Amino acid sequence: MPYAIVIHAFPRTDLPVAHAQGKVLHGLFYELLLKASAAKGDEVHGTAGLKPFSTALLLSERQRRAESIRAGEELKVRFTFLDDALYPLLARYFLTTPDLSFDLVRTELTVARILSTPQSGEEWAGCTSFDDLHASASETEKQFSFHFATPTFFKRGGGPTYPDMIVPLPLPDLVFGSLLRNWNQFAAASFVEATLLKEICAHHLEMTHHRISSQQARLVFQREDGQYRTTTFPGFVGTCAFRLVGLQDTAIIKTLNALADFAFFSGVGAKTTMGFGVAKRI
Amino acid sequence: MPYAIVIHAFPRTDLPVAHAQGKVLHGLFYELLLKASAAKGDEVHGTAGLKPFSTALLLSERQRRAESIRAGEELKVRFTFLDDALYPLLARYFLTTPDLSFDLVRTELTVARILSTPQSGEEWAGCTSFDDLHASASETEKQFSFHFATPTFFKRGGGPTYPDMIVPLPLPDLVFGSLLRNWNQFAAASFVEATLLKEICAHHLEMTHHRISSQQARLVFQREDGQYRTTTFPGFVGTCAFRLVGLQDTAIIKTLNALADFAFFSGVGAKTTMGFGVAKRI
Numbered sequence: 001m002p003y004a005i006v007i008h009a010f011p012r013t014d015l016p017v018a019h020a021q022g023k024v025l026h027g028l029f030y031e032l033l034l035k036a037s038a039a040k041g042d043e044v045h046g047t048a049g050l051k052p053f054s055t056a057l058l059l060s061e062r063q064r065r066a067e068s069i070r071a072g073e074e075l076k077v078r079f080t081f082l083d084d085a086l087y088p089l090l091a092r093y094f095l096t097t098p099d100l101s102f103d104l105v106r107t108e109l110t111v112a113r114i115l116s117t118p119q120s121g122e123e124w125a126g127c128t129s130f131d132d133l134h135a136s137a138s139e140t141e142k143q144f145s146f147h148f149a150t151p152t153f154f155k156r157g158g159g160p161t162y163p164d165m166i167v168p169l170p171l172p173d174l175v176f177g178s179l180l181r182n183w184n185q186f187a188a189a190s191f192v193e194a195t196l197l198k199e200i201c202a203h204h205l206e207m208t209h210h211r212i213s214s215q216q217a218r219l220v221f222q223r224e225d226g227q228y229r230t231t232t233f234p235g236f237v238g239t240c241a242f243r244l245v246g247l248q249d250t251a252i253i254k255t256l257n258a259l260a261d262f263a264f265f266s267g268v269g270a271k272t273t274m275g276f277g278v279a280k281r282i
Numbered sequence: 283m284p285y286a287i288v289i290h291a292f293p294r295t296d297l298p299v300a301h302a303q304g305k306v307l308h309g310l311f312y313e314l315l316l317k318a319s320a321a322k323g324d325e326v327h328g329t330a331g332l333k334p335f336s337t338a339l340l341l342s343e344r345q346r347r348a349e350s351i352r353a354g355e356e357l358k359v360r361f362t363f364l365d366d367a368l369y370p371l372l373a374r375y376f377l378t379t380p381d382l383s384f385d386l387v388r389t390e391l392t393v394a395r396i397l398s399t400p401q402s403g404e405e406w407a408g409c410t411s412f413d414d415l416h417a418s419a420s421e422t423e424k425q426f427s428f429h430f431a432t433p434t435f436f437k438r439g440g441g442p443t444y445p446d447m448i449v450p451l452p453l454p455d456l457v458f459g460s461l462l463r464n465w466n467q468f469a470a471a472s473f474v475e476a477t478l479l480k481e482i483c484a485h486h487l488e489m490t491h492h493r494i495s496s497q498q499a500r501l502v503f504q505r506e507d508g509q510y511r512t513t514t515f516p517g518f519v520g521t522c523a524f525r526l527v528g529l530q531d532t533a534i535i536k537t538l539n540a541l542a543d544f545a546f547f548s549g550v551g552a553k554t555t556m557g558f559g560v561a562k563r564i
Contacts, residue, residue: 162485163528168492169451203444209516210450210496234491246445 002186002265003087003127004080005116006058009102009109011075014068017059019105019228022274023221025055028104029079029273033086036093040085050185052083054265054272056150058124075109078124078278080265082186087127091116105228124149124278126264130187137258142244144205144260146175150278151217151235152269154178166270168214168234172205172242173198175268178277179259182266191255200252205242212238217276235276284468284547285369285409286362287398288340291384291391293357296350299341301387301510304556305503307337310386311361311555315368318375322367332467334365336554338432340406357391360406360560362547364468369409373398387510406431406560408546412469419540424526426487426542428457432560433499433517434551436460448552450496450516454487454524455480457550460559461541464548473537482534487524494520499558517558 034041044051058076069075081087094100100111115122154167154174167174177198184190191197217235220228244253260281267277316323326333340358351357363369376382382393397404436449436456449456459480466472473479499517502510526535542563551559 157485163488165485165488165527168489169453171451171453203439203447206445206447207450207516210518213495214492234489236492245447 001084001087001127001129002080002082002133002262003116004078004125004265005087005114006122006125007077007079007114008112009075009077010072010112011069011104012108012110013071015075015107015109016068016105017057017063017066018218018230019220020069021057022219022230022271024105024228025057025077026274027222028077028102029053029055032090032093032102036089040089044083044086050182051273052081052086052186054078054080054267054278056267056272056275056278058149058278074112076124080267082182082266124280128265130183130189133261134189134254134258137254137261139250139254139257141257142253143208143241144243144256145209145239145241145282146170146260146263146268146279147239147282148212148237148268148277148279150276151215151237152277152279153217153233153235153271154269166233168236170207170210170212170236170240170268171202172207173202175242175263176201176205176256176259178268179262179266183259183262191259197252197255200247201256204244204247205256206245208241208243210238210240212236212240217271219271219274239282283366283369283409283411284362284364284415284544285398286360286407286547287369287396288404288407289359289361289396290394291357291359292354292394293351293386294390294392295353297353297357297389297391298350298387299339299345299348300500300512301502302351303339304501304553306387306510307339307359308556309504310359310384311335311337314372314375314384318371322371326365326368332464333555334363334368334468336360336362336549336560338549338554338557338560340431340560356394358406362549364464364548406562410547412465412471415543416471416536416540419536419543421532421536421539423539424535425490425523426525426538427491427521427523427564428452428542428545428550428561429521429564430494430519430550430559430561432557433497433519434559434561435499435515435517435553436551448515450518452489452492452494452518452522452550453484454489455484457524457545458483458487458538458541460550461544461548465541465544473541479534479537482529483538486526486529487538488527490523490525492520492522494518494522499553501553501556521564 056078058078115125118126156167157165214234215237216232219231264280268279269277338360340360397407400408438449439447496516497519498514501513546562549559550561
């Protein structure tokens with residue numbers, strides 16, 4: 001059952017924002033999960049391949065450009081969960097821990113509230129089930145618009161033939177291919193014929209609009225000596241819209257709609273466990 | 283021998299800028315060409331497929347947003363020529379016609395000057411030969427950066443299997459594929475193995491940077507009753523950079539460099555004969 005929660009927290013001292021992303025955030029997630037359940041934390045950490053969660057900082061424009069988030073200023077941390085078992089464990093930990101706080105880049109943050117429904121007024125919080133996502137997906141809607149809120153990029157190629165490449169553009173087959181992989185990994189009922197579906201996206205989804213801009217994506221990780229290192233690569237943020245052309249199959253239309261709605265929980269593209277690819281259908 | 287010329291002209295009355303693009307500009311080009319040589323004009327007009335020229339208005343940011351270009355305000359019209367025979371005919375016409383002027387959307391424009399070299403200070407003017415483009419192309423440079431100055435888009439697909447689709451993003455295989463088609467059509471010596479080259483671009487050119495924005499592309503054409511009609515679709519303007527990864531072949535590197543340099547003359551993508559896809563390597 002996919003969940004998206006947003007934690008509103010307040011750093012006690014100034015928090016260097018550039019350092020609070022990437023692996024650091026990823027590390028915070030595991031730290032909280034291990035506190036909630038050592039067994040589950042070890043299990044998730046030890047599993048190769050797609051992870052059943054995403055992390056991100058939802059920075060305001062000012063915070064994104066600032067060097068640090070000031071002491072006492074609200075910071076939004078978002079976690080999403082794609083695995084049924086994960087969120088209940090964390091929720092129990094949150095509920096049973098008085099004066100919840102956590103550390104990020106050696107800065108203590110006090111948790112003011114944890115929002116898990118859109119009714120809370122937090123647009124990036126919510127929950128649903130894979131069954132509901134599928135049941136409520138339209139069989140007629142052929143327009144798919146997305147908002148990408150944090151830098152998004154894809155990795156393509158690789159293998160023996162081609163080098164691994166970063167693709168910093170919202171190509172329809174990569175957007176839906178990413179959603180499809182996550183869906184098939186974590187939903188009880190997979191969408192079959194993944195290759196066919198990706199092919200359809202490449203050849204039948206036309207981009208009718210985009211308002212994207214590049215945003216250098218920073219990946220910060222902590223070395224063994226405790227120092228932070230940064231690598232950067234191009235990502236995109238903004239909005240784009242696709243429309244399905246030349247296809248009438250209602251089963252395919254329904255699948256694409258379910259996947260588009262699923263973006264809210266799964267994110268899109270590479271490194272969603274490290275703050276990238278926060279997206280939703282608009 | 284590819285040429286790019288820029289005409290600086292001044293409308294005598296206000297010129298409605300939205301109407302001065304697309305087919306209208308394309309029509310102006312043929313009108314001038316027919317005046318220069320009726321035989322050549324008919325020949326070019328009658329040939330199917332890729333045309334050996336491009337047209338564009340090089341609008342300032344203010345002009346692009348304005349409803350009209352004011353009487354007496356400088357307007358830049360750019361023509362490029364990919365066919366050896368074309369420009370000499372027009373150049374002779376320009377040189378032998380006193381008080382050159384032309385009509386655009388029922389507005390008379392006085393030609394102040396025609397610039398054909400970058401030494402004139404006009405960055406969008408120049409000439410070269412296919413041989414020189416190839417001879418001077420680097421065998422080592424693996425970075426390819428472009429500036430797209432007017433809305434650019436590609437058409438892909440079509441045929442019996444897939445619908446025709448507009449792709450409003452600078453995908454490396456579409457950028458270089460477009461350059462390659464024009465090169466092979468108009469250069470004396472073709473680059474062989476076009477399919478292989480497109481494949482290489484799709485899998486070995488990584489986008490390392492982009493700063494693109496969408497700009498609604500307006501295509502204006504005149505109906506038989508004399509009325510103007512407008513259709514719009516998404517295009518992009520801005521800059522992007524690719525780098526070649528995982529390939530060392532100097533012949534391929536040289537070809538890609540020649541094609542990238544050729545963009546200045548051929549433009550990139552669809553409808554370059556109607557003002558779209560003005561581009562250059564940066």
